[in-house]
Every structure is written in structure tokens, then in C-alpha cells.
Amino acid sequence: MELETLVHELDLKVACAEGQLKKEVKGGYVGDLLSDVMANSKEGDIWITRQVHQNIVAVASLKDLAGIILIQGSEPAHDTAAKANAEGIPILVTDLPAFEIVGQIYKLIKP
Amino acid sequence: MRESSKFEKSFDVEGGSFQKAGNVSGQIKSILKDLGVPTDIVRKVAIICYESEINIVSYAKKGTITLAVTDNAVNIETKDEGPGIPDIDLAMKEGYSTATAAVREMGFGAGMGLANMKKYSDHLIITSEVGVGTCVKMTVMNFPKLLHPDLTPFNI
Numbered sequence: 001m002e003l004e005t006l007v008h009e010l011d012l013k014v015a016c017a018e019g020q021l022k023k024e025v026k027g028g029y030v031g032d033l034l035s036d037v038m039a040n041s042k043e044g045d046i047w048i049t050r051q052v053h054q055n056i057v058a059v060a061s062l063k064d065l066a067g068i069i070l071i072q073g074s075e076p077a078h079d080t081a082a083k084a085n086a087e088g089i090p091i092l093v094t095d096l097p098a099f100e101i102v103g104q105i106y107k108l109i110k111p
Numbered sequence: 112m113r114e115s116s117k118f119e120k121s122f123d124v125e126g127g128s129f130q131k132a133g134n135v136s137g138q139i140k141s142i143l144k145d146l147g148v149p150t151d152i153v154r155k156v157a158i159i160c161y162e163s164e165i166n167i168v169s170y171a172k173k174g175t176i177t178l179a180v181t182d183n184a185v186n187i188e189t190k191d192e193g194p195g196i197p198d199i200d201l202a203m204k205e206g207y208s209t210a211t212a213a214v215r216e217m218g219f220g221a222g223m224g225l226a227n228m229k230k231y232s233d234h235l236i237i238t239s240e241v242g243v244g245t246c247v248k249m250t251v252m253n254f255p256k257l258l259h260p261d262l263t264p265f266n267i
Contacts, residue, residue, distance in 0.1 A: 034165075035223035038158055039230070051218050058133025062140060062157045079130065 001025050001109050003067050003090060006046065010104055012069065015076050016084035016091035023066045023090065028105055030098055034059050041065060046105065048098055054080040060089045067091065069105075071098045116179040116186075118146060124167040124174045126193070129217065132168045136160040139178050139187075146180055148253065155231040155251045156185050162224040163189045163247060169214050170194060171244065187232075187249045195241035203229065203237075 004021035007014060014021070026044030031037045032051050041047060043064040049056060050071050057080060060068050067090035070076065076084065076091050084091045094101045120142070122135040139160050143153045160176060167174035171193030179186040196202045203225050210220025229235045232249035239245040 032218050033221045033223070034218040035162065035221055035227055038161055039223065039227045043154075049218075053129070053217055055129060055132055055217060055219075058137065058161070062133065062136055062161055063154075 003046070003092075006105065006108065007092060009108055010094065010101065012092040012094050014090065015070070015093050016081050017067075017088050018090075020067070020088045020090045025066045025109060027109070028102065029065075030102055038063065048102055048105075050074050050098070052077050052080060054083045056080065057083040057087055057089050057091075061087050065089075069094055069101060071096065071101060116181055118142065118180040119178065121175050121177040124164055124171075124176055124191075126168060126170070126172045126174070126191075128168055132164055133161060135164050135176050139176070142178065143180070143185065148180065148185060152185060152251055152253055156187065158231045159187055159228045159249050159251070162228050163187065163249075165219055166224050167191045167193070169210055169219060174244075182253065184233075184253050185251045187247075187251075189247045190244065191246075192244045195243055196237070196239040196245055197241050199237050199239060 003023045003025055006025060024044055025046045027042060029037060029041035029045045030048045032049050034055060038059055041063050044066050046066050046069060047060060048069045052070060052074050056068055069092045071094055073095045124135055136157055140153055140157045143156060163176055171191035174189060174191030177188045201207055205226040206222040208220045208222035214220040228249060233252045234250040236248045
């Protein structure tokens with residue numbers, strides 16, 4: 001499923017890299033420990049986290065993730081947004097907590 | 112005798128600079144892609160490079176990461192001017208960490224760094240001297256390990 005479809009279906013706010021929403025979402029990973037995400041996420045995953053500092057962009061970029069969803073209305077830090085735009089890593093924001101947004105994503109991409 | 116590298120480059124990493132953390136790993140990933148290294152090897156190297164970079168940023172004053180690519184392997188060697196590791200066996204245990212609260216708040220320091228570096232490399236050797244620094248040599252083999260059980264990157 002394209003990232004753009006997730007954005008529309010789940011009413012996500014696009015905070016960064018609006019032009020990169022054609023990326024294919026193949027799966028997902030949830031975590032706030034960057035080493036865990038670095039080790040265990042897979043290419044094309046959408047990453048759900050509440051970390052907002054700029055190192056999330058490096059992890060998403062190195063692991064070729066489809067994008068990042070920040071939970072509970074968390075906004076990316078200023079330098080995070082700048083880096084995400086520069087590197088073309090979409091950052092999306094939901095007002096929902098992780099459990100609820102993950103449940104909805106799972107229903108959409110693993111029917 | 113060690114096979115001569117077809118590509119070798121060293122990168123400086125600045126201690127404490129979380130803003131730049133990941134930059135060296137990104138450069139190394141791009142180089143490996145350009146060299147035509149298989150994607151699964153690039154992914155493993157990206158993980159061990161990133162963990163190495165975060166370790167230098169988190170603990171050391173400064174360090175270097177050296178990439179050496181041969182036909183058979185990708186070698187990563189890190190050297191830092193840091194506090195050193197008093198008990199390497201303990202440090203290798205997943206979950207053990209001496210990271211500060213500030214580092215942990217960023218989602219690092221969960222005691223997974225060295226464990227990930229070991230898990231995603233085919234060979235890893237750590238030497239460390241307390242008060243001087245730490246050196247980690249890692250190799251990701253560029254061919255199926257099972258076909259060459261007796262080969263190590265340090266004797267090919």
C-alpha cells in the first residue's frame with residue numbers, strides 16, 4: 001500500500017517530505033529504542049514512534065523505511081523536520097496513541 | 112595474508128555530536144551501494160556502522176571509522192579516544208549499558224549496541240584500554256559463510 005493511502009485512510013498530518021508519499025509500505029515496526037529499530041525494522045516498514053529528535057531520520061534513512069509516524073500529536077523537532085525534508089523521509093503525525101494507530105495500520109496492510 | 116582492499120577510507124566521528132550521528136554510516140552505505148556490494152551486506156554494514164557511530168558519539172571524545180572493502184568482505188574498524196571498557200564480556204551482554212540518562216532519553220543506551228554489532232557482523236574483535244580508548248574490528252563476509260567455514264577475514 002502506498003504511504004499516501006495510509007495518510008488519507010488514517011487522517012495523518014504530513015509534517016515532512018510531502019513529495020515522497022508514493023513510497024510503498026510493506027510492513028511496520030513500533031519502537032522508541034533506536035538500536036531496536038535499527039536492528040529489527042525492515043526495508044519499506046512504516047515506523048511508529050514518539051521520539052522526535054533528528055536521529056530518527058538517520059535510522060529511517062539507513063534502513064530504507066517508508067516513513068515515520070509520530071504518535072499522540074508529537075511534532076518533529078525543528079532540526080528533525082529540516083533533515084527529513086532534506087533526505088526525503090516522510091514524517092506523519094497522528095493524535096492517536098501507538099496501540100490504536102498500529103491496530104488501524106495492521107487492518108489496512110495485513111487484511 | 113590479508114587481501115588488499117579495493118576501497119579504503121577513514122571517517123572522523125566527533126564525540127557528543129548527536130546532530131551528526133548517522134552521517135558517516137550514511138556515507139558508507141552510499142559508497143557500498145556505488146561499489147555494487149549486495150543489498151543484504153549493505154544493510155548489515157549500515158547497522159554495525161550506525162551502532163559504532165553512536166558508541167563514539169555517546170562515550171568518546173572522538174574516533175575514526177575505517178571502511179575497507181575487498182572482493183570477499185567488508186571490514187569496519189573503529190578506534191576511539193574514550194573511557195575504554197573495563198569488562199568486555201559484560202559490555203557485550205545485551206541490556207548492559209553505562210549510558211547517561213540524557214543518552215537514554217534519546218532512545219540510545221539500551222545495551223544493544225555492541226550486541227547488534229556482534230549479531231550483524233561475521234567476525235568481531237574488541238580491544239580496549241581503560242582511560243585510553245577502544246578499538247573494534249568487524250567484518251561482514253561478502254559470500255555465504257557456510258561455504259567457507261575456516262576462513263576468517265584476518266587470514267584471507
